[in-house]
Amino acid sequence: MSSSDTIQTNTHNSLRRLYPGTRLESSFTWPVENLDDLDSSFGVHEYIQQTIRMDKSNVQHIVDLPESVDRQVWQFEHLRQVCLELSLLVVALEPECTMENCPEMKADGWLYLCAAHPSTQSCPAIDYIIHTLDGAAMLLNNSKYFPSRISIPEPSLKHFQSIARRLYRVFAHAYFHHREIYQSFENETYLYARFLLLSQTYNLIPPSLVTIPDERSNGNDMGDRDEYRRNPPKQQQENNNDTDTETVVSANGD
Numbered sequence: 001m002s003s004s005d006t007i008q009t010n011t012h013n014s015l016r017r018l019y020p021g022t023r024l025e026s027s028f029t030w031p032v033e034n035l036d037d038l039d040s041s042f043g044v045h046e047y048i049q050q051t052i053r054m055d056k057s058n059v060q061h062i063v064d065l066p067e068s069v070d071r072q073v074w075q076f077e078h079l080r081q082v083c084l085e086l087s088l089l090v091v092a093l094e095p096e097c098t099m100e101n102c103p104e105m106k107a108d109g110w111l112y113l114c115a116a117h118p119s120t121q122s123c124p125a126i127d128y129i130i131h132t133l134d135g136a137a138m139l140l141n142n143s144k145y146f147p148s149r150i151s152i153p154e155p156s157l158k159h160f161q162s163i164a165r166r167l168y169r170v171f172a173h174a175y176f177h178h179r180e181i182y183q184s185f186e187n188e189t190y191l192y193a194r195f196l197l198l199s200q201t202y203n204l205i206p207p208s209l210v211t212i213p214d215e216r217s218n219g220n221d222m223g224d225r226d227e228y229r230r231n232p233p234k235q236q237q238e239n240n241n242d243t244d245t246e247t248v249v250s251a252n253g254d
């Protein structure tokens, strides 16, 4: 047996790095650490990523606020993580969510205009999604609003809601227009389940905006495929308490 075949394990040191060429199955094999042991200001984010790796499907555990963590910092780090993972959904959507198939950003009967431009405009769905994720990441990385990762200034808290509302639309577009891609992504990541639980726990999204049906509760996901909508809530006014200049337009049919 050649010794070059042995997988090197790093259980003795605490280097938490992935080296180029590391096989997936031998990645992330470092020992699980307690939140208190994760030093550096990046501790909370690392902790979240660690609980996700342990069991993605246990969204309750992933979202549960650890005693020693500030609630606002917790939401902040979770939103950053959702943005990171949503970029993988974009990759999955790209072959199908094209300019031709989805020339506008729609979800569940609503048409959304993109706020990432000097004046709001209609963008093809995939562009809207990319612009939205870029905008959210830029905002969360903006040291003017989020100068530290230890505490969040009160006036910046409102951004969590506007970010969450926009991220919700990305899931909704995938669900209502690219169901197979959505489903296989969700089966693998449980990202929507986690995001929804986070949003509900911290009131980031009003219940009226939650349009993706809870399929786990009726156990019959293929039931009324085409009946899931056509009854959009009345005008969903955005709270214009920030720079949120986007427009939501009711669309008749698609």
Ligand SMILES: [Zn+2]
Binding pocket: 096, 097, 098, 101, 102, 125, 126, 173, 177, 178
């Ligand atoms: Zn699309």
Ligand SMILES: [Zn+2]
Binding pocket: 114, 115, 116, 117, 122, 123, 127, 128, 131
């Ligand atoms: Zn745009």
